Amino acid sequence: MADPVADPTRPLAGVRVVEISSFVAVPxxxxxxxxxxxxxxRVDPVxxxxxxxxxxxxxxxxxxxxxxxxKGKRSxxxxxxxxxxxxxxxxxIAGSGVFITNVTGRQWHSYETLQRDRADLIHLEVSGRADGGTGVDYTVNAAIGFPLVTGPEGWTDPVNHVLPAWDVTCGIYAALAVVTALRHRDATGAGQRIGIPLENVALATTGNLGLLTELMINGTSRERIGNAVYGTYGQSFTSSDxxxxxIVALTGRHFRDLTTLTGTNEAVAALSKLLDVDFSDEGQRYRHRAALNDLFAAWFRTHTAEEIAAGLSATSVLWERYRTFAETVASTRVTENPLFTEIDQPRVGRYLAPGLPASIDGVFPAAVPAPALGDDTVAVLSQLLALSIDEVDGLIRSGTVA
Known part of the structure; x- marks a missing residue:
């Protein structure tokens, strides 16, 4: 892989990071x-x-x-x-000044050891559990509670999520922590030691979303609600074909448009009178969602997908049809999205790869192919560590590098 060319329009141009990692969060x-x-x-074992x-x-x-x-790293x-x-x-690491890892328990690359050679080192370590134990997304998730409130109503067995949500969230927290540590170092000259337990990322998110607080304050626990949306009106429906x-109706306008589209204004008004509730309150729409579902489902069952899409498009209702990954990859949201760049990934092939999902001054930084293992070994040793060709050859012959 060719040496990456620093793009001065990108905010972290000139920063070098050394990564020892595996799996999702730190990569x-x-x-x-x-x-x-x-x-x-990225430094990997041979x-x-x-x-x-x-x-x-x-x-x-x-x-x-x-x-x-x-993508975009050196190996x-x-x-x-x-x-x-x-x-x-x-x-x-000492020459770079920033180190990120989720390979814990190695004294040689601990903060205490590395900081001796670089006093202003930024050292970030992602661990599994807050007590120092090991953990991955799926074991952390099992310990928090989500698998027991995920799935259809009445289901009793745990349901794991497919998306490694805590790994992804942890990775973004880690990147943010490095950026803030860089700003701190620029302002004070001091480095930082940063620890992020994956478990704490899950606990913080769960607490921030109120799932823990409602137990502490109200003594109530979240229930399984299938494809409904907690606290407001949202539900999945199936067309005649x-x-x-x-469908999600967060606001009063959304809900009014939904009842008008489905021809249920009078029925919803009658239900409101019967139950003595005000459906302008999203909490009441959530509480009585089963009855509302029955009213709306009839319209969906008697219309085709094309008719439903056309009708919903003319309203303020939040909606989308469920799609497969195959449908997504062929859709314009991928093929015509500036987030994606066609890359020629060595040993894999040509495909559309996402870059940074945020635009900078209106431009999405383009995706850059990932290296194969060790692609940059010679360049890193000679350019960054100033080793001679003979020294590099000796390291390769001895098996120290590959």
Missing amino acids: LAGMTLAQLGAEVV GGAADYRRWPLTDGGESIYWAGLN LAVDMRSERGQQLVSRL GVAFM
């Missing part, structure tokens, strides 16, 4: 920093870390997953079990 943090203009050097062959794979056995989370492959390998990486839609 996502590193990639986000790279998309913001930082030079990110042969790759635990995620280097993670599914999905191409027919040739290359990890599409790994390519997706390491250095080092035998980090050897003293010489550890020395090389430590020098690289079998297409599912998600």
